[in-house]
Amino acid sequence: MKNIVETLKTLKLKVTPARIAILEIFSISDKPLSVEIIAKRMKDKQINQVTIYRTIESLVSAGIVGRIDLRRDAIFYELIDEHHHHHIVCTKCGLLEDFETCQIEEVSKNIILKSKKFKMIQDHSFELFGICNSCSRKNV
Amino acid sequence: MKNIVETLKTLKLKVTPARIAILEIFSISDKPLSVEIIAKRMKDKQINQVTIYRTIESLVSAGIVGRIDLRRDAIFYELIDEHHHHHIVCTKCGLLEDFETCQIEEVSKNIILKSKKFKMIQDHSFELFGICNSCSRKNV
DNA sequence: TTTCAATTGCAAGTCGATTGCATTTGAGTT
DNA sequence: AACTCAAATGCAATCGACTTGCAATTGAAA
Numbered sequence: 001m002k003n004i005v006e007t008l009k010t011l012k013l014k015v016t017p018a019r020i021a022i023l024e025i026f027s028i029s030d031k032p033l034s035v036e037i038i039a040k041r042m043k044d045k046q047i048n049q050v051t052i053y054r055t056i057e058s059l060v061s062a063g064i065v066g067r068i069d070l071r072r073d074a075i076f077y078e079l080i081d082e083h084h085h086h087h088i089v090c091t092k093c094g095l096l097e098d099f100e101t102c103q104i105e106e107v108s109k110n111i112i113l114k115s116k117k118f119k120m121i122q123d124h125s126f127e128l129f130g131i132c133n134s135c136s137r138k139n140v
Numbered sequence: 141m142k143n144i145v146e147t148l149k150t151l152k153l154k155v156t157p158a159r160i161a162i163l164e165i166f167s168i169s170d171k172p173l174s175v176e177i178i179a180k181r182m183k184d185k186q187i188n189q190v191t192i193y194r195t196i197e198s199l200v201s202a203g204i205v206g207r208i209d210l211r212r213d214a215i216f217y218e219l220i221d222e223h224h225h226h227h228i229v230c231t232k233c234g235l236l237e238d239f240e241t242c243q244i245e246e247v248s249k250n251i252i253l254k255s256k257k258f259k260m261i262q263d264h265s266f267e268l269f270g271i272c273n274s275c276s277r278k279n280v
Numbered sequence: 281t282t283t284c285a286a287t288t289g290c291a292a293g294t295c296g297a298t299t300g301c302a303t304t305t306g307a308g309t310t
Numbered sequence: 311a312a313c314t315c316a317a318a319t320g321c322a323a324t325c326g327a328c329t330t331g332c333a334a335t336t337g338a339a340a
Binding site for chain 1: 248
Binding site: 154155156174175176189190193194213214215 | 295296297299306307
């Protein structure tokens with residue numbers, strides 16, 4: 001992500017402390033984040049948790065943040081950047097690994113061509129769930 | 141799904157009214173169901189909503205029911221049957237369309253071969269999200 | 281500097297899902 | 311057929327992620 005203020009202006013979103021802070025946190029993180037995690041990383045700044053929820057919602061609507069269901073306690077979010085990727089999640093400990101695949105886009109295209117009820121896809125989910133090597137060894 | 145009682149016995153699960161009722165509902169439904177929907181379809185039978193939650197959990201653990209996040213209010217579930225499929229979801233009205241694709245299994249295999257932190261995948265999510273033709277026309 | 285919709289904080293509320301506990305029950309054992 | 315006990319169930323209470331109402335504040339355009 002380039003300059004955060006510029007990005008917000010381009011999107012015609014008001015430049016507010018909450019948006020800047022949250023986008024900063026996203027841009028230095030290489031992992032999807034939950035509202036709870038974001039709140040912890042903002043402890044110094046005085047920003048209400050409700051504001052985090054609403055700010056993220058505005059960023060999702062603006063199309064620069066994506067929502068991910070990792071089958072954990074809360075919803076996770078991450079910046080939608082040029083490196084489109086997906087995740088493998090450990091169902092025991094939550095460990096994440098990214099992977100990139102361009103095949104999903106092809107699959108989606110094929111599917112939409114065959115669909116009778118849909119002509120256009122906005123988004124997709126594709127996450128893998130397993131037990132990481134570390135948890136496997138622990139044999140929990 | 142063949143005989144429900146036989147299935148439960150094979151899985152070493154007790155044959156209880158709740159399990160039978162829920163598996164019956166699943167087996168006549170061609171769509172994923174939420175706990176709320178299942179509860180409605182069981183109004184005649186006297187089965188507590190908590191029991192539905194716990195029964196579904198046992199069926200998920202036993203590996204015959206799968207959990208699906210359709211980005212709706214609640215989690216959805218459906219029988220894991222021979223026709224492995226995924227869904228396109230209308231983000232406006234929730235309309236569902238199934239699709240089958242064997243390509244996802246291939247993609248998963250390729251990914252796991254490259255992974256450093258995982259050697260085995262249990263499950264995956266793959267759903268498409270869009271606006272259905274009907275909602276498009278309404279231009280909401 | 282004026283204006284006003286958008287944003288924010290606070291408190292309260294919503295609602296899907298979970299938990300504790302006493303009771304019941306399925307199914308193996310005697 | 312009676313015995314045994316872990317598993318399953320119902321009820322009430324609770325949790326916790328998320329949402330909403332409302333008044334106060336603020337970003338940014340006029």
